[in-house]
Structures are given as structure tokens and as C-alpha cells.
Amino acid sequence: MTQQYPTSLGTSDADTITLLGQNLADDLMGKVGFGELTLWMVTQRRPTQSEVRVFEAVLVALADHGFTPTAIAARLTYLSAPDSLQGALAAGLLGGGSRFLGVTEDSGRFLHGVIESLGPDVPEDDAGYDALALVAVQRARAARKFVPGLGHPVHKVRDPRTPVLITIADEEGLRGPHLRLFEAIGRVHPQVLGRTLPLNGAGTCGAVLADLGLPLSLLRGFALLARAAGLLGQLAEEQRTPIANDIYLSVDRNATYVAPAVSTWGDDPPDPPPVGSADDLPPK
């Protein structure tokens, strides 16, 4: 028997292209937005306009953060290989790993783990969420783990994206248990940690995406898609106002040659410090 490969995404014949069971040309193009289609392809269910608005707000929040390591890597790769735009874009996305783009996923997973452990008995009010959050933060502290989504290297008091995302989710009737738990963590953590940290935007995005019911294993993927658009902006700017060669020269000219130290053989380097509580930016 020949192997079959099932799919519900795209297919085509001589006259028609089908995507998600729809006629691509007649039913999707010009009628469905790009964010809407993305959500639809990932979930294989047509999203509501409320879901689309919340989802696009998240993508907008995550699209660009200036000269991040990933933006710099993409520009340097474009400098080296301007014939391969796909290589520069890929190089930028490859920085989207655990450390600087992972907060969205980590936050969604942490919140989902707490919610899921409740079974069907989700809290009914803020007091219920506060009690739940208190236990979750205490457990994380006892295990010497960071609570994902708490703290930000620049926005030390308040991340301006957080209240706006909460408002938009609320307006659209999509402020669900993940986000409400996250808000509760924002209220109760000072009494456990002894200091007040802001709920950062990347963590809030994770809560919001989890409330949309999106697969936790793909949350990082939405941050990557948003960043792909931001990287196009960075590469367009690099074409108009190049800086990559100056970055390269500033590193090369300030290199200090140090004779190899023999004693380093066999020393395993320390693991990189956790950045768990940070947003998607390294500490400054």
C-alpha cells in the first residue's frame, strides 16, 4: 500500500486552489486578512473577529524591539550575503530561542500548568485568582525558579503594553483564566518575593495567546512570525541606511588579542545565567 500523507491545508487542481477547505481565490483573497488567515491555518478553525483583533494586537506588540541581538545578527548576515535575503531572515529568527524570545511560551506554559491542575473548577473572582496565584508564586520560589513574565530590564515599574493588552482582551470578551491568573500574579507576588516587579509585555502575550486556546508548543512561533515582519523592517532600513559594516568594524577594531591560556582545556563553561524573569531583552 502506498503511503498517504493527510493534510487539511492547501491543495490544488488545474482550475482551483483550496486552502482550509475554502476556495483561495474566491473566498479568501481580499476577504480575509493575513492575521486572520494565520490563526485559521494554525487552528484549522475560522477565528472570530474578536479573536483576530486580540491576535493582531499581540503580533504588533512583539514585532520590533529595536537593535536586539537578532536584529543585529540579521543585518550582519545581510552584509555578508546580500544575495540571500532568506538567509538573513533565517539568521535573525534563529535567535528566537529560550532566552530572548522564550518568555511568551514560558509564560503561557506556566499559567496553563496552574490552570490545568484545577480541573473544571476555575476561580470565579479576583480573590480566587489571587489565592491561586499566591500558591503558584510560592511554589516557584520554593523550587528556586523564576515566574515567567515578571520583570523587565527597561520597564522597571510598568510595561506600557500590559494594560493595553488586558483592555483589548477585555473589550473583545477574551480575558480568560490565563490572563486573569497572570494579573493576579501581578497583585500578589510582592508579598512572596519582597519586591514589586512589572508584568512584562511578552509574558502578557503568552497569557493572551493561551486564552485564545492556541497550542502551547506553538506560542514561540507567533513571536517568531511577528519578529519576521520586524526583521523585514530592519533589513529594509539596512538597505537604505546601512549600519552593519560599522558594527562589524567597531568590533574588529576593538579586538584585543590575548595569548591562549593553556589552562582552559577541559574546563566546562558555566551555564548561561537564567533570564527567565526578563522580557525578550537581555539585561542592560
Added chain:
Amino acid sequence: MTQQYPTSLGTSDADTITLLGQNLADDLMGKVGFGELTLWMVTQRRPTQSEVRVFEAVLVALADHGFTPTAIAARLTYLSAPDSLQGALAAGLLGGGSRFLGVTEDSGRFLHGVIESLGPDVPEDDAGYDALALVAVQRARAARKFVPGLGHPVHKVRDPRTPVLITIADEEGLRGPHLRLFEAIGRVHPQVLGRTLPLNGAGTCGAVLADLGLPLSLLRGFALLARAAGLLGQLAEEQRTPIANDIYLSVDRNATYVAPAVSTWGDDPPDPPPVGSADDLPPK
């Protein structure tokens, strides 16, 4: 003097995030769509709603084409390294090169070259575009080059995306010289080439993006962004209904071991056949 790195994209301070001169939280999130923001970041000018509609129609047209080589490569990479979603996405995008995602860019460049050579005297009517197209196709044929955007391995008579894109551009008042020239090529090429080929969707997207005034050197980037969304759909489906291991096994089990042929040393392989006239799919 310290090196300075200018940018007009993102920046932030303790209380505010600025993107494109706007307050990200107050002015963009929830108010600007993801496609609109992408267009804005690339051009650094706020697009009109007409431009956004046309742009998103292009992204929707290019998002997914089923089991393309890039989709298969992304799924296989996810099979091998499920801990690194960014790697699977990057692997899929790296197939977005000259051959199967290049038609959009090639078409835009070809049309722009013809239009630009006219100076300010753009044709006023279809007859003028037909005359221009006739010369362009004759020149390409004389140089033994393909006209990018003509022909499709599956849609041999008519690509269903093409008339829809023309209609949308027309509705929005954005059916400009690139697209009109491309339409003219569709009318006149049979008298030069001796057979009738369809204007394919990827080529039409190139014409439409060029009429939006987008940088030719980034046209491939928009196809890559659209494909990034499609790859998220493919990877979400791979998580639910995995096929990559079956693909791998079907190749591995049907491998035929052939003793190395000594005589091949030093033979340079032939260049891959041109796929210039095709859409973004290899011939079937």
C-alpha cells in the same frame, strides 16, 4: 567620536515604547493590523487602507501551497529537533530562494526594468501597454530568457489567483503600470512565443507589490513572510497529524545502494534547469 547607529524603527525608555515615531501601546496595538504594521515598517510611511487590502491579499495568496519542498523540509527538521521551533521555521524559509519563491521578485524586477526605461512617458491605454509588452517579450525571447510570471505547472490554462488580484487592485485604485504591463504580456505573448501561457499568481503578486512602490530588493521578503505563516500552519498540523517520520521512512526504505563510480571525480554537475517561467512550484 563614538559610532552612532541611526534607526527609525523601535526604541524605548522606562515608560514608553516608540515604533515608527508612534506610541506602540497607545497608538498601534489594537488599532493597526499586522499587515498594516509590516507595510509601515518596511516603507516607514503609514499605508492607506487600500494599500493594506491589496498587500494582505498578496500575503494570503502566497501563504501556503501544500506539500512544497519547503514545507517538507520544515516538517523533517521539526522531527529531528522538536526542541527548536525556530530551527524548523528557518529551515523552511531557507528554501525561499531563486527557484521556487523567486518568481515574485523576478517578475517585479522584469516589469520595473521595462517601465523604468520609459522615463516619465508611461502608456495611456491598453494599446500602449500592448506595444510595450510586445517589445519586452520579443527581447526576452531574442536573449533566450524566460518572461517571469508566465506559465504554471498545475494551472496550465488559468491561475485562479490572477484575475482576483487584478480585480482587488482595480477596486482599490492601485492597478498601476507594472500590473497593466503584466496584463498586456498576457495578451501579446502568444504571437511571439507561439503558444498561450497563463499569467501565474506569484508573478501577478510581483507586479502588484511593485505597483505599491515596495523595494524590489525586498519582494522576496514578502513571499517569505507569507510563507512563514504557512509554515506555522504546517508545523501545527505536523504536531497534530505527524507525517515527517513516514516521509523519512519512505525515502530510507527505498534507498538503493549503488557502488561509487570512480569516473565522476572532477565532473562538474550541470546547472539545474531554469524554472524561470514557472510559478513557485517545481514542474510535475
Added chain:
Amino acid sequence: MTQQYPTSLGTSDADTITLLGQNLADDLMGKVGFGELTLWMVTQRRPTQSEVRVFEAVLVALADHGFTPTAIAARLTYLSAPDSLQGALAAGLLGGGSRFLGVTEDSGRFLHGVIESLGPDVPEDDAGYDALALVAVQRARAARKFVPGLGHPVHKVRDPRTPVLITIADEEGLRGPHLRLFEAIGRVHPQVLGRTLPLNGAGTCGAVLADLGLPLSLLRGFALLARAAGLLGQLAEEQRTPIANDIYLSVDRNATYVAPAVSTWGDDPPDPPPVGSADDLPPK
């Protein structure tokens, strides 16, 4: 004060190129092999000829395994973007993650964890290693974890690479505690697990590299370097005897279109099954 960037690798001036404190042209080229230089660059200490022989044996053992998912992904990417060899190579390497190239690193880390816990009191004979191995395997079983490096999907009784690597390490006086512990695991695990599994080649490579004192955090990197050479072989063969288009067509033609199932929204896919005990090949 200007930022300085220290390095002990390469530097150059008008007349001289220095690498690792050596004159590249006069002292390294033609005198130092590629494997030797690699080891030297990573450790910043000149290796002995014994270390080089063992290291190169590991690279040879890991270079190619036929039509692995990574080899197929590289070939498909080359089909799509033949203008960008670096993209095809990168796509192949991106499959070198936790699942199919991770055994070397996992094995090295597991063994190192056990050895390190002993402090200076390394066993003196096989009986001592057997006792240590017994505890390690029992602990892994109690924690419901795989012992990395045990078992192989194809070589169900004996991986032919394992005894050869042990012999080479022994000949060169480099059969150290990691490898001896790994051998002991091979002897004692049946009494804990109730069945006999082979020590696989990738795991043995991890033990050998750890005995060379190489950083555990780079063990995966050596497997990637070996695989980079193998991928060049795969791409050279793809140029001469292309199969990627046939692979693509076999998937595309056997696609079965399934209407999207609405109920999948919000279901998180199960985590991929662990492949911990396997070699770098998926189960057949």
C-alpha cells in the same frame, strides 16, 4: 572607555595572519591537519597526535548515516534554492537538535554527571565501574529516564562502531573514566532493565569526547561539524544524481486532502515521544 573584545583566535596585520598565537601561513598550513586545528581552536591548547586520532575517528563515525531527515531536508532546500549552498547546509544542520543528533551530548553529560559526583575517587578497576554503573542505571530507571547511548533502531544487538572506538581510545591511552563507565553500563544494565541493549555509536562518541576533556556544552557541535562534511557529500551527490524532486513529488502526489476538523482548536498536541535511548536515527 571604549569597549574591548578579547580573543585568542584569529588576528592579522598587513604582513601576518595569527591564529591561536601561531603564524597561520608558516606554522599551521600544510603542517597541521584540519581535525587537529579544530580541536586546537576549541580548546586553545595544541592537542597530541593521540588526541587527534581519537577525535578524527569520532568525526568519521558521525559524518554520514545515509538518508536521515537532515540529509533529506538539505537536499530539498537545495532543490528550492540552488543559488544558496549555505542555506541548504544550514537547513541540514538545523535538524541537529535534541532528538537525532543529541545522543552524543546527552551521553557525555550523563556520564560526566556520574563521574563528577565522585570527586577525586574514580574507580580503579572494572568492578568499581560496574558498581558505579549499577547505581546510575538504577537511578535512571527509578526516575523513569532513559540511559543515553543504550539501544539502536537498526543495530539491535551490536553497533559496529562501539568496539572500534574503544579499541582506538585504548591504543592511544585515552580510554578514560567516561568511556570505562559507559562500558560498565553495557555490562550491568541487563540486570536492571531486564533486557540487553547495545551501546550505540553516538553514545560512545559522547563518552570518548568527554574523556578528551572537551566542553560538554559543545559536544553537539562536533556531531554538527561531522555532519556538515556528510551534508557536503549529500549535496555533491544531489548535484550528480538528484533525488529531491522525486521525494517532493512522492509526497505531493500521495497527499490526501482531509476537511479541517473543527474540534482540534485548542487541543495541545502531545509532546513528541522521547527518543532518548536511541542513536541518532529515528526508530524504524
Added chain:
Amino acid sequence: MTQQYPTSLGTSDADTITLLGQNLADDLMGKVGFGELTLWMVTQRRPTQSEVRVFEAVLVALADHGFTPTAIAARLTYLSAPDSLQGALAAGLLGGGSRFLGVTEDSGRFLHGVIESLGPDVPEDDAGYDALALVAVQRARAARKFVPGLGHPVHKVRDPRTPVLITIADEEGLRGPHLRLFEAIGRVHPQVLGRTLPLNGAGTCGAVLADLGLPLSLLRGFALLARAAGLLGQLAEEQRTPIANDIYLSVDRNATYVAPAVSTWGDDPPDPPPVGSADDLPPK
């Protein structure tokens, strides 16, 4: 009929692993070096020891050039995603495109084009090569093209790698027509170009690899393999003596925010300047 996929690389059964028709464990491991195996996999013919020595000298010459854009991109990617070593390595390799790693391939192709046009009548002495070189350089100048391999941003008078590579090739009896033509270009170009430029190392590597009979379409691949080893050295050093965060901060802190200039919409950026005559380093 089931599709078959021929290969002459690796295969295995329960007891044996075969690579290139050899028994991997018994005939290759510990007996064949890594450079030798690489050459063998690419050509599918066992190389001579002379070929191996010349090939490894090329890999050593190209392995590391300090803080190149690719090395910086790899370090920044590792900073962002330390969980994915393969991503950092891939990001570094993706800079191996036309501009900074392409000289080796460009030079080999240029020289091969000249040699091939001769048919069987290769020059017999230096005078013959000088005459051939003169025509080739004149033609390149008339076509306003660079001669690949001429000139270097740092080694303005003499690249120290060039004479060493020539000597090694000569010692091994592998100083063939490509290298002899390249040497002749070094002698005659001043009378055409009006100034004296050095033959750079990357170009010499291209000539030497072409004389080894390696496929021109893979020459870039050997530079990538050499660079993969160099990137492992860079990443090992980044683990011990991290600088990527300092590079990131130096860019981020020296960012200057500039209000978006509306007029840039639709301006296509100029093509990047050609770097054809340079080595694999950008101009300083």
C-alpha cells in the same frame, strides 16, 4: 513501481555500516582522517595523500579570520538562544554568501572558464600562461568586471597564505593549470590595471581546489566547512569569554532615533557595492 532513491554514501544493516562502499568501522574509523573522508564523500573517489594534504591546507587557511560578520552573528545568536547550538552555527554559516565567502568560488569559476575555453591545449610554460592571463585580465577590464582573487583589504602588498599554498601544491605535484594561470594573473595584471595588487588567499584556495578537480558548484561549500570549524572555536570562546552581550549593548546604547522620512517610500536602495576583488573580508 515504487520510487527508488539511489545513493553511494551511507547505508547500514543490523551488523554493518557501509560508507562509500567501505566498512565504516573496520576500514575507515581510525584509519582515514576527517579531511580525507570529506574529500572522498564529495568526489566518491579515494583521494591520494597528496590531495589530502593540499585540501587540508586550504581548510586550515580558511577556518578563522577573527571577528568577521559571520563570527559576530553566530555569537549574537548563541547569546539569544543558548539552547540551540545548531542555530548559532547555522546563523554563522548563512553569512557565507556572495560577498565575504564567495571569492573562493568566484576565483575557481573565473579560472576554470578561461582554462576550459582552451580545449586540450593548455600552456606549456609560464610565458604561455602569461599570454593567457593577459587576455583574461584585459577582457575582464573591458567588461568592467573585477578579477576574482586580486587585492585584499588588509594584506595590501602580499597575502602570506598565497606563496605557502603554491609551495604546498608544488611539493605535492598538484600545481595545475588553474593555479598556474592565477600566478600568471599576479604577474601580468599591473600592465593592464596600472597598479599592483596581491593575489589573495581565498582566491588562491579557489585555484587550488579547482586543480584538485572538485566541483565548482561546491567550492563555496569547502569554505563553509572550514568556517564551521572556526565557528565552533568562536562559540567555545564565547562560552569562556563572552563578548556578545557587550556587542549588543554597544549597538543598543549608541542607537540614535531618527524620525521616519516619508520621502523614502518607493525608493529602491542602490545595489550593494561589488566586493569582487576583495578577499573574504569587507574593506576596512
